[in-house]
Amino acid sequence: MKIIKQMSGVVLLLASVGLIAIVAVVAFPGSGEVRQPIAFNHKKHFENNVSCAVCHQFYDKSAKAGIAGVEVCKRCHEDVLYISSEKQKLLHFVNAREEIPWQQVYEVPEHVLFSHKRHVVAGRLECSQCHGDVTQIVGPITTQAVKLDMDGCIDCHRTAYANPNECLMCHR
Numbered sequence: 001m002k003i004i005k006q007m008s009g010v011v012l013l014l015a016s017v018g019l020i021a022i023v024a025v026v027a028f029p030g031s032g033e034v035r036q037p038i039a040f041n042h043k044k045h046f047e048n049n050v051s052c053a054v055c056h057q058f059y060d061k062s063a064k065a066g067i068a069g070v071e072v073c074k075r076c077h078e079d080v081l082y083i084s085s086e087k088q089k090l091l092h093f094v095n096a097r098e099e100i101p102w103q104q105v106y107e108v109p110e111h112v113l114f115s116h117k118r119h120v121v122a123g124r125l126e127c128s129q130c131h132g133d134v135t136q137i138v139g140p141i142t143t144q145a146v147k148l149d150m151d152g153c154i155d156c157h158r159t160a161y162a163n164p165n166e167c168l169m170c171h172r
């Protein structure tokens with residue numbers, strides 16, 4: 001009985017995953033590099049001691065790390081000491097009270113379970129193990145420094161997490 005239940009779970013899983021995969025290919029053909037609305041500079045913020053948690057407030061509390069809205073940017077950028085082309089773009093969003101349409105680069109499909117809290121708090125992993133050294137990135141993030149596809153997840157789990165990589169551990 002248990003085996004049959006598991007098997008039907010896997011069949012259902014494959015069916016739903018297949019459908020989503022087809023939809024994804026139709027909706028986002030050949031997605032590679034993304035374009036960001038502002039060339040955000042991680043290195044500059046790191047050098048000014050602005051910690052990751054100021055802008056990615058939820059990485060130790062929930063599944064998503066989160067990207068701060070303009071309200072947070074405004075706190076430090078209402079006082080303009082000098083103007084640059086990228087700051088000009090930021091001020092446009094601040095003055096128009098508009099959210100900045102950042103494009104997400106690291107993204108798992110809807111059918112995959114992933115939690116930042118689990119990996120960063122319980123797993124004690126560093127951001128750089130999955131995102132490379134973000135503190136040295138000068139321009140916008142447009143591609144994945146570390147490839148986090150299914151093989152990428154499973155490879156690390158084999159060495160860092162002694163749990164069988166069962167399908168239903170990562171798929172709903």
Ligand code: HEC
Nearest residue numbers: 040045050051052055102103104105106127131134140141
């Ligand atoms: C002052 C705000 C701010 C700070 C501080 C900051 N980030 Fe970011 N981060 C952003 C913004 C805005 C983006 C989206 C623009 C981009 O990707 O270039 C982003 C994007 C990212 C992304 C890519 C997300 C995706 O999938 O698109 C990663 C990974 C990331 N940050 C990690 C970090 C780490 C690690 C630190 C600390 C070392 C950090 N960030 C500090 C604002 C910040």
Ligand code: HEC
Nearest residue numbers: 041044048050054055068072073075076081084086087090
């Ligand atoms: C805790 C303070 C703080 C927060 C919050 C913050 N910044 Fe900054 N930001 C700085 C500092 C410090 C600098 C470097 C000095 C300067 O340019 O004013 C900087 C510089 C910049 C620059 C100019 C870099 C360049 O290359 O011209 C941009 C653009 C910028 N930040 C965007 C953002 C965005 C977008 C957010 C919100 C997601 C944000 N900042 C949130 C402190 C902050």
Ligand code: HEC
Nearest residue numbers: 052056059064065066067106107108119125126127130148
């Ligand atoms: C075990 C690998 C792993 C680690 C460690 C990790 N991330 Fe991520 N990160 C991911 C994956 C996978 C995604 C895509 C998740 C999704 O689509 O829900 C992601 C997405 C993001 C995003 C995009 C927006 C969002 O809300 O999730 C940001 C920002 C980010 N990570 C920041 C960080 C920061 C900061 C740290 C360190 C405190 C960190 N990550 C540690 C794997 C990781």
Ligand code: HEC
Nearest residue numbers: 112113114118122123129148152153156157160161169170
């Ligand atoms: C760099 C190593 C690393 C990478 C990459 C990684 N993980 Fe993990 N993962 C871990 C560790 C370590 C744990 C155990 C955390 C703990 O102690 O609870 C874990 C736990 C998990 C769990 C919880 C499993 C359970 O027992 O319930 C899930 C789900 C998961 N990871 C999914 C993913 C997915 C999906 C990806 C790829 C997008 C991924 N992981 C990438 C190291 C990694």
Ligand code: HEC
Nearest residue numbers: 017021108109112149150151153154157165166167169170
């Ligand atoms: C450690 C987490 C993890 C485990 C375990 C895992 N997967 Fe995945 N799987 C992912 C991630 C992340 C993706 C999305 C990224 C990608 O397509 O590589 C994915 C994508 C898929 C896809 C869609 C592929 C495509 O081309 O769109 C299928 C089908 C799939 N997994 C089936 C399975 C089966 C069957 C198992 C068990 C034998 C399994 N997965 C185990 C994380 C995992």
